[in-house]
Amino acid sequence: MAYSEKLIDHYENPRNIGALDKNAEDVGTGLVGAPACGDVMKLQIKVGPDGLIEDAKFKTFGCGSAIASSSLVTEWVKGKTIDEAETIKNTDIAKHLALPPVKIHCSVLAEDAIKAAIADYRAKTLKKDECAPEGQEAVAAAK
């Protein structure tokens, strides 16, 4: 199977690998996929006081396309508001990386991951507004 240069570049030089403090209030964490399916993505965003995503990190267990999809998404979300980030479509990811048809699900998972991270961040800020006690471990699974 021949992969695009962009995909191979993201696989070989993945951007933004790492972890943010999942307990921090300004960090949203999305964990999607399942080991039994061969794909798990953990994507984290850190939202600044100005409402912009100032940092994003990922770790992915999965094929090269899954790694590239999540790497690309972390690049794309930086500097965006969470509302803007939420509009990222899997089709854009698939197109940018020229994913072969059997790998489209990797881009779907990456979209799910960013949505899950945003949902986690929103849940945290909501809780903070309600002065609720500190939330449990931030693990959000994709539907």
Added chain:
Amino acid sequence: MNALAQIRRNDQPIYLDYQATTPMDPRVLEAMMPYFTYKFGNAHSRSHSYGWEAEEAVEKARAQVAKLIGADEKEIIYTSGATESNNLAIKGVAEFYKDRRNHIVTTVTEHKCVLDTCRHLEQQGFSVTYLPVQKNGLVDLGQLRAAVTDKTVLVSVMAVNNEIGVIQPLAEIGKICREKGAFFHTDAAQAAGKIPLDVNAMNIDLMSISGHKIYGPKGIGALYVRRKPRVRLVALINGGGQERGFRSGTLPTPLCVGLGEAAEVCMKEMDAEAKRLTKLRDRMLKGLQAKLPEIYVNGDLDHRIPGNLNISFAYVEGESLMMGIKSLSVSSGSACTSASLEPSYVLRALGVDEELAHTSLRIGLGRFTTEQEVDTAVDELVRHVTKLRQMSPLWEMAQEGIDLKSIEWAAH
């Protein structure tokens, strides 16, 4: 051996997929060459020397193949490869004896061409028992004995598994089949030329052999069909009645010669080669284990051909690992199904967790593998597994002491 210089090209990845196919041994090619050119006769032509010359060559090759498995040359039928041999053995026997016996016993870890043939026969009204295998990949003899009834016409159990390299207890299976009056067929594509096989000592009635798995040409194989007691078959390919009527069609003389020569080289070098490959395999496994925690060998390591390793590198997905180790040619699962995203059905049959099955690689060593290649492969694997584990959320969670099984994953 000048063979090595011809096989190895410096600009190519290191070939570690000897269960998928093998390069032809240059000695085999040399034996074949005249039959492509000036010795071009049809082995079935009886009226001139061109034909006689070709006939002599295919008969010599037939004897070479027979000798490898302790058979008589009259019991060897040329086919296009192990897939055809398996089809002919299973369908041929089932069809011939269907009025008396209509049950077949096989295992869930057989090659697809055996499983698919059995499925086809089920649709034709035959009944098939698919035996499970134990955690080590070997068939449970008690279960096999219990499965064979007075309606069982054929037991088909592969000699060596193509993904995990485990060797089934052939002599014991043969004994049970003989006692119960069922024929014993074995797909020996991965076994012939690599481990000693004796159709009489092992009570094997039918055996499939492939040319390209034993450093011979692609497009040729053989089926051993026992004469005493006689096994009858209905042919799949009808025509001029060549190969005792079991397989019509003009014999491909150069390919037959290649198969024979390949069998002879394997037989001569089997003991020394097994020792050499065992040493290389142990070196590779020790090298990996020394630097990588949490790697698991799939399938029994003792009852196994020397040239195979199948390893799960926990927390690292196999396809991404293969993408990283560009200088190595290995496979995840078998080449026939590696286009699908499903984890290997063979590993699943051993009870390997689905998540671990996704992390497995098949590494095949063979005649042209060197110690230096093994060392390079170890370095590459260690480097990329370590890198990918640093990127793996599962590895991170495992390091934090989180039990991955305690998490409710959303299947997708």
